[in-house]
Amino acid sequence: MTKFYEELYEELYSKHGYHSSNELKSTHYDAFLNCCLHPSQIEYKSVLDVGCSTGIGIKSFFEPLDKECKGIDVSKTAIDRAIERGVSAQVASITDIPFDDNSFDLVCSTDVIEHLRPEDQEKAHRECFRTSRKYVAHKIVNTLEGNKYGVGPLHLTCWTHEKWMEFFESLNLEDWKLIYTITPEVWDEIKHKVYWMKEPPAYDKWIYNNTTVVFERTE
Secondary structure (H helix, E strand, O other), X not given: OHHHHHHHHHHHHHHOOOOOOOOHHHOOHHHHHHHHHHHHOOOOXXXXXXXXXXXXXXXXXXXXXXXEEEEEEOOHHHHHHHHHOOOOEEEOEOOEOOOOOOOEEEEEEEOOHHHOOHHHHHHHHHHHHHHEEEEEEEEEEOOOOXXXXXXXXXXXXXXXXXXXXXXXXXXXXXXXXXXXXXXXXXXXXXXXXXXXXXOOOOHHXXXXXXXXXXXXXXX
16 A cells, blocks of 8 residues: 555655745644644654655754654655755655554644545554554545646545544544544634634634544553
8 A cells, every 4th residue: 555655656746846845834734733733732742743745844843842753754755855954754654654652742644644545544543543652633634636736636535524533433542532623612712823814714614624633542
């Protein structure tokens, strides 16, 4: 299963300029921190960024927060660029994370999970829970992405928020519990921090497009 992702994203990074911008606004990390990590109030020191791309998120957001960071991505071109930035990163897939059990306080991803095929979701998430000793957090896009690179759609799992909740429940994670997701009440509290440059959308529109979750280990 890993070969499929390696070939697809190596082509995108090496031939199509995928995520080539160095501007912070080109990343999803600002929204991830403001709609997920900050409001969930979790405390963590070490973090594995799954699908770290060229490392700009780690370098610009996690490292300034004084976090011990590592990243993985399926594209060698992306990882080479991350290493050039001084990021500790290596080529690997979320479906086969090359770290021991309980290696990080936090295992997270930002707009990555939707790029997996539905049949790979369970394996990927079990790998995240295996390698984390405290928290797993994801920001997931629920909707399709246009075929702008000419290689076919990149969002391969487009589930509703309700479908994602059903999926996580189906994993029967005995040692984990969901401690944060965005409800209408939460959205009212954080929406102006997430959309600080413009008027935020209504909760219904946000949740149609996004799912944000934080899980905590209970034992």
